[in-house]
Amino acid sequence: MGLWIMTGVTLREAARKRILWIGLLAGIAFLALYGTGMHYQVKEFHERHLPPFIRYQIINGILQVGFYAVDLLAVVLTVLTSVDAISGEISSGTIHAIATKPIRRWELLIGKWMGFIAMTVGYVTLMFGGVVALGYWIGGVVPQNLLRGVPLVFLECILILTITFLCGTSLSTLASGVVVLGLHGLAFLGGWLEQIGGFTNSPRLVMVGIVSSLIMPSESLWRRAIFEMQSPATRSLPFGPFGGSSAPSAVMIVYAGAYLVVALAIAIYHFHKRDL
Secondary structure, three states: OHHHHHHHHHHHHHHOOHHHHHHHHHHHHHHHHHHHHHHHHHHHHHHHOOOHHHHHHHHHHHHHHHHHHHHHHHHHHHHHHHOOOOHHHHHHOOOHHHHOOOOOHHHHHHHHHHHHHHHHHHHHHHHHHHHHHHHHHHHOOOOOOHHHHHHHHHHHHHHHHHHHHHHHOOOOHHHHHHHHHHHHHHHHHHHHHHHHHHHOOOHHHHHHHHHHHHHOOHHHHHHHHHHHHOOHHHHOOOOOOOOOOOOOOHHHHHHHHHHHHHHHHHHHHHHHHOOO
């Protein structure tokens, strides 16, 4: 019972945050700009009488750019909206009003975690749905394997959220944000290094990328998601945010799931032991 109460409270609190509404406005602005750009690009295709195959591949590439931007927005919004969910309430003392009630600490933390998951999944669904709708309405193109790719983006954001909660149980709000974004930046750089190493046949560079993915597997989830949703021609790109030369395997996806579970368990343990 306490779990669902905290989930509902968290959703109501999140709805009152300005950063959430700013993120929604930023998303709407992005979709408007994205749709305008795609409209003029498709119009130019018709004027040049490009072959349908070339037109399809270019529009499909534009869809990948849209997904990339949405993924970045979702990750940043996840961190910014949840970074003070634990540490901020501990430092301000407001958590005492909840912790003294007959709600167990694990219910408090998991309830908040589930509330932010609901918010994040809603945002990702809205934004990805907007990009897909624009691609179909304007360009007549639908990405492949959406039901395989989008859940991996959900998993990426939930992983980021869980690490944010873990940091919030022992670090300040500012430190938590720096650590989480720093880890994601490390994973992002490692993903590029791994792809470049695969393209240049450099095993050591690939190993550096793999190690960074083991430290923080968030980027691996994104790269596998975009690999699933792109066309075979786009997969042939040597490297880059859409390159398929070194797409993470299913083993890495399982590792990311286990990583998430362990991080959540540690967060519950730290929060249970912490002196509020």
